[in-house]
Amino acid sequence: MFKSASSLLVKSGVRNYSTTKAPLRVAITGASGQIGYQLLFRIASGEMLGKDQPIILQCLELPQALNALKGVSMELDDCAFPLLKGIVQTDDPNRAFAGADYALLVGAKPRSKGMERGQLLEANAQIFSAQGKALNNNANRDTLRVLVVGNPANTNALIAARNAPNIDPKRFTAMTRLDHNRGLAQLADKTGCGVTDIQKFCIWGNHSATQYPDITHTTIKGSPIKNYVDDAVWVKDNFIPTVQQRGAAIINARGASSAASAASAAIDHMRDWTFGTNGQWQSMGVYSDGSYGADKGLYFSFPVICKNGNYEIVQGLQLDAFSKDRFDVTRKELLSEMDAIKHLL
Numbered sequence: 001m002f003k004s005a006s007s008l009l010v011k012s013g014v015r016n017y018s019t020t021k022a023p024l025r026v027a028i029t030g031a032s033g034q035i036g037y038q039l040l041f042r043i044a045s046g047e048m049l050g051k052d053q054p055i056i057l058q059c060l061e062l063p064q065a066l067n068a069l070k071g072v073s074m075e076l077d078d079c080a081f082p083l084l085k086g087i088v089q090t091d092d093p094n095r096a097f098a099g100a101d102y103a104l105l106v107g108a109k110p111r112s113k114g115m116e117r118g119q120l121l122e123a124n125a126q127i128f129s130a131q132g133k134a135l136n137n138n139a140n141r142d143t144l145r146v147l148v149v150g151n152p153a154n155t156n157a158l159i160a161a162r163n164a165p166n167i168d169p170k171r172f173t174a175m176t177r178l179d180h181n182r183g184l185a186q187l188a189d190k191t192g193c194g195v196t197d198i199q200k201f202c203i204w205g206n207h208s209a210t211q212y213p214d215i216t217h218t219t220i221k222g223s224p225i226k227n228y229v230d231d232a233v234w235v236k237d238n239f240i241p242t243v244q245q246r247g248a249a250i251i252n253a254r255g256a257s258s259a260a261s262a263a264s265a266a267i268d269h270m271r272d273w274t275f276g277t278n279g280q281w282q283s284m285g286v287y288s289d290g291s292y293g294a295d296k297g298l299y300f301s302f303p304v305i306c307k308n309g310n311y312e313i314v315q316g317l318q319l320d321a322f323s324k325d326r327f328d329v330t331r332k333e334l335l336s337e338m339d340a341i342k343h344l345l
């Protein structure tokens with residue numbers, strides 16, 4: 001069901017406020033799932049694209065979840081969000097992606113207790129090849145920004161991008177912002193500093209247990225992190241594995257994979273890509289141009305700086321021997337994931 005902007009304006013005077021901006025179309029797959037339920041309301045309230053940017057939500061779900069999506073849509077209506085100009089509810093990817101400016105590809109099977117993310121590869125790969133094709137045929141190619149959240153996120157981004165030959169592969173990204181945020185929280189806790197005091201931290205590689213959370217360039221309040229925590233054993237045996245295994249720890253504790261924190265990271269990712277990072281590093285899984293020896297074409301997490309609606313991989317960093325080893329482990333895992341789904345590329 002599609003509600004036009006004008007029908008909403010007629011229905012509710014509350015929404016008839018003045019803004020000169022045309023609505024942007026934000027497609028969300030898996031919209032009635034756990035993450036979707038956390039995402040939609042925050043996007044509709046303007047937390048992702050700004051408090052003056054009207055939006056139309058274009059929600060894709062499986063046929064069996066359309067009724068749940070109807071309920072979510074009713075709740076969105078009941079919030080009377082001034083910026084929400086329409087809601088599309090559909091099980092047809094071509095409709096969900098029609099004219100999309102943003103696409104958050106969340107819909108996929110989450111892993112359960114004891115599963116590694118790699119085991120989801122085959123189960124979810126087909127979804128992303130079909131959605132890549134639908135994006136290629138329907139989305140607004142000139143403005144599109146795609147974030148893949150569904151796991152295994154990096155390789156799903158690769159599949160979607162390769163199935164969208166008419167869209168610049170740089171417009172596809174995979175989410176490692178949750179890992180980045182997890183790392184910041186652990187460092188803030190260890191040092192007693194605020195998360196915004198911490199700069200030049202990054203995640204390299206895959207959103208998986210092989211990711212490399214790297215503090216070798218990190219500063220706190222402008223001075224090297226070593227002045228706050230100088231404990232290589234803690235970094236190797238505590239910090240790195242905690243960040244790498246945080247998803248599994250949450251599944252064990254909650255009985256379900258992270259949802260609110262994942263939605264929050266997705267909003268951070270899209271907001272920063274759109275509005276910039278003020279010169280600060282963030283982590284994004286992006287199309288590799290071969291930087292640092294990450295094979296060209298992989299969707300690899302790098303430190304990036306976002307500016308003028310684009311992102312750029314931070315260049316010129318020296319990686320020490322330990323970092324190079326970790327980098328290579330995650331790089332090789334991404335290559336083996338790519339090999340496992342090569343029939344879909």
Ligand SMILES: NC(=O)c1ccc[n+]([C@@H]2O[C@H](COP(=O)([O-])OP(=O)(O)OC[C@H]3O[C@@H](n4cnc5c(N)ncnc54)[C@H](O)[C@@H]3O)[C@@H](O)[C@H]2O)c1
Binds near residue numbers: 032108207
């Ligand atoms: N990258 C990250 O940091 C990160 C973090 C958390 C979760 N995840 C991943 O996000 C995904 C979603 O997690 P969740 O907890 O919301 O799962 P969920 O099972 O609660 O919701 C998934 C939703 O997707 C829908 N869906 C499945 N296949 C679909 C398709 N082909 N088209 C449209 N919708 C479809 C389902 O009906 C369901 O409503 C999982 O793959 C999970 O592992 C990634």
Ligand SMILES: O=C(O)C[C@H](O)C(=O)O
Binds near residue numbers: 110117178246247258
């Ligand atoms: O770990 C998972 O399977 C879910 C998600 O990727 C996470 O990091 O929380």
